[in-house]
Amino acid sequence: MSKIGKLPIPLANGVNVTVSGDQVQVTGVKGNVSYTIPQGMTVTVADGRVTVEAENKNDRTVRAMYGLTRANLANIIKGVDTGFEKKLEMTGVGYKANMQGDTLVLSLGFSHPVKFAPREGLKVAVVDNAIVVSGTDKTLVGELAAEIRAVRPPEPYKGKGIRYKGEHVRRKAGKAAKAAGAK
Numbered sequence: 294m295s296k297i298g299k300l301p302i303p304l305a306n307g308v309n310v311t312v313s314g315d316q317v318q319v320t321g322v323k324g325n326v327s328y329t330i331p332q333g334m335t336v337t338v339a340d341g342r343v344t345v346e347a348e349n350k351n352d353r354t355v356r357a358m359y360g361l362t363r364a365n366l367a368n369i370i371k372g373v374d375t376g377f378e379k380k381l382e383m384t385g386v387g388y389k390a391n392m393q394g395d396t397l398v399l400s401l402g403f404s405h406p407v408k409f410a411p412r413e414g415l416k417v418a419v420v421d422n423a424i425v426v427s428g429t430d431k432t433l434v435g436e437l438a439a440e441i442r443a444v445r446p447p448e449p450y451k452g453k454g455i456r457y458k459g460e461h462v463r464r465k466a467g468k469a470a471k472a473a474g475a476k
Contacts, residue, residue, distance in 0.1 A: 295360030301342040321373025372429035379438035381424040385453035
């Protein structure tokens with residue numbers, strides 16, 4: 294069985310979880326999120342903890358969904374309490390990010406500016422030429438950050454591009470070694 298699925302999820306102050314049938318409604322400071330429980334799972338709320346139980350532990354699909362259900366619920370509970378955030382850094386001469394209303398506009402050396410409108414429930418901000426994507430849904434925050442990074446991923450020769458904060462980019466030597474040997 295899943296080691297993660299067995300762990301109870303502690304509830305923070307201000308977070309309410311209600312279970313009705315196969316729907317879990319989580320309400321917190323940052324908003325409300327609804328989650329559909331997969332078949333074969335039961336969710337119980339007691340003593341400030343949420344626990345997930347698998348009904349038939351011999352079924353392969355139930356075992357596969359056991360840890361996933363617990364992890365998704367834990368992410369939802371954390372999202373409505375504190376939220377999630379991804380930071381992106383831009384490296385390169387002339388690379389800029391601006392906000393026009395709530396639309397992110399990137400100048401990345403293309404002949405046109407690249408625009409991103411944030412999805413519902415997400416916020417995008419530009420602080421010191423760094424892009425901050427935040428929201429209550431961990432999956433949506435990661436997807437939008439990945440889409441922004443994919444416009445101009447970091448290249449290995451000069452390191453120019455958009456990267457996650459703290460991401461290490463392996464660098465290549467380039468053509469200097471080849472040019473020095475030929476005369």
